[in-house]
Amino acid sequence: MSEEAPAGLDKLREDIDRIDRELHQLLRERAAVVRRIGLAKRTASGERAAFIRPGREAELMRGRIGDHDGALPAASVARIWREILSGACQMQAPFGVALYSPERSISHWDLVRNHFGSLTPIRLCASAQRVLQEVGQQNTIGVLPWPDHEEAQPWWPNLASEDARAVNIVSALPFYESATGRFESRRLMAVATYPPEPSSDDVSYMIVDTHPELSRTRLGALLNQAGLKGGVMATYGREGLMKQLLxxxxxxxxxxxxxxxxxxxxxxxxxxxxxxxxxxxxxxxLDTE
Ligand SMILES: C=C(O[C@@H]1C=C(C(=O)O)C=C[C@H]1O)C(=O)O
Known part of the structure; x- marks a missing residue:
């Protein structure tokens, strides 16, 4: 080893220490602003304020990933920001996640932890029904399997209620993926009593009750005529009535x-x-060449 190297390394490590102090100071400043936002929301709307804003969070994430360059992988940046955002939400109003994972897959647990952060308690529920009950109670976000055509008792028809305090689909997980950090490609849906909100690029979910013989082509034409564009994710038929999730x-x-x-x-x-x-x-x- 040359004589120079240790001295050079010491200097570089001093740079890291200085940068870390600056980063930490900025995180504390950010948290102080979040606290003020939380107080303002509580003053305006009380405990029913939208402490979690999924559309705004998506825009912040798109901004960071869009601006990103350099050696640090984009997936690392995304994970850091998900942790910052989740910590900021927990600061304003603590919340937990009720998860239904029929296969008890650790990748489901992983997706929830990655999106909702280190602080968030995760409870495993025995059924989708149980998750929906827990979401009705305060400050619980439900996480449910991605809708599938084969299900005998799908969870999604329960969401088509007229109730103003309705449970909504609010996010699709994962919001980002790392090519090397995932070991299965799984998707989940988050549901909550806080409203979904628009961001610059969204997908909406709709249930239509249809005549059982309505063809896909005709449904597509009717959607088009109404100014809507999309496709069928899952169907559920019972007693001559067809429910289709679009x-x-x-x-x-x-x-x-x-x-x-x-x-x-x-x-x-x-x-x-x-x-x-x-x-x-x-x-x-992220991080694919
Ligand atoms: C700070 C807010 O609350 C939450 C935390 C956010 C953040 O840390 O940037 C963004 C949106 C909300 O989910 C806000 O509503 O702006």
Missing amino acids: ELDGFIGRQDERLGRLVGGSDGAITRAAVIGASARPLGV
């Missing part, structure tokens, strides 16, 4: 006028259309 482009609110147009223009083929939430479109796999 994934649609863009943010669509529960009161969107296109819902009435869709039902009204369908000649009785669609008897009801209900939006059950939205999520920011995920960033996908």
